[in-house]
Amino acid sequence: MALLKWLDGAEQHALNNPAPTELGGVSIFSKSTPRQEQDVIAMFHELVAGGLFKGYRFLGSFSNDPYDSIFEFDYGADQIAFDQNDQTLGVNPGYLEGANTLRRQVLEYKKSFDGLIEDFDNKDKSPNAVNLVVCWDLGTKYKDVDVFRLSSYLDGNNGTARRFHGATHKLTYGQATFFEIISLSDLIEHLENS
Numbered sequence: 001m002a003l004l005k006w007l008d009g010a011e012q013h014a015l016n017n018p019a020p021t022e023l024g025g026v027s028i029f030s031k032s033t034p035r036q037e038q039d040v041i042a043m044f045h046e047l048v049a050g051g052l053f054k055g056y057r058f059l060g061s062f063s064n065d066p067y068d069s070i071f072e073f074d075y076g077a078d079q080i081a082f083d084q085n086d087q088t089l090g091v092n093p094g095y096l097e098g099a100n101t102l103r104r105q106v107l108e109y110k111k112s113f114d115g116l117i118e119d120f121d122n123k124d125k126s127p128n129a130v131n132l133v134v135c136w137d138l139g140t141k142y143k144d145v146d147v148f149r150l151s152s153y154l155d156g157n158n159g160t161a162r163r164f165h166g167a168t169h170k171l172t173y174g175q176a177t178f179f180e181i182i183s184l185s186d187l188i189e190h191l192e193n194s
Helices: 001-014 037-049 114-122 184-193
Strands: 056-061 068-073 100-111 133-136 148-152 170-174 176-183
Touching: 037 100, 037 133, 037 184, 100 114, 114 133, 133 184, 176 184
Parallel strands: 100 133, 133 176
Antiparallel strands: 056 068, 068 100, 148 170, 170 176
């Protein structure tokens, strides 16, 4: 009985919250929007494998360690420079000089960015250790933290400051950027309206 209830719940969620079947020319095989962190991980990796996000190489993902994943970012990857007309998800062209690779980058996955704010509040994780966050939505808790400021890369030429391909936002503390964020729901909305 519990199995049927779980299966029915997943089917109902997919019916009520369908994921797009295509995004930026990449097929999406997830039938519904994420219900939990694992769904975010699956969708992000689909989009990397499909070529929407460029330059990412994963060293591993971890479920029982303090942080979720370690990755490298290859600035030598094809077509990753920001261009307002052709490559709105691209990175700052200044990062491409020398076409180097960023090694040992820490990636955190969350269903909602609110979950990471809670991790920071509980001292389970440090914002200084994180380089990139991939989440379904931004939530609202970041607005309650006076020292954090969230800026969108999806407005006009703001993407020219982007460090990681596809990042939708950056989180700053004073003048320092802590990390970048890929909010999948914001990205989908942006690409569907572009």
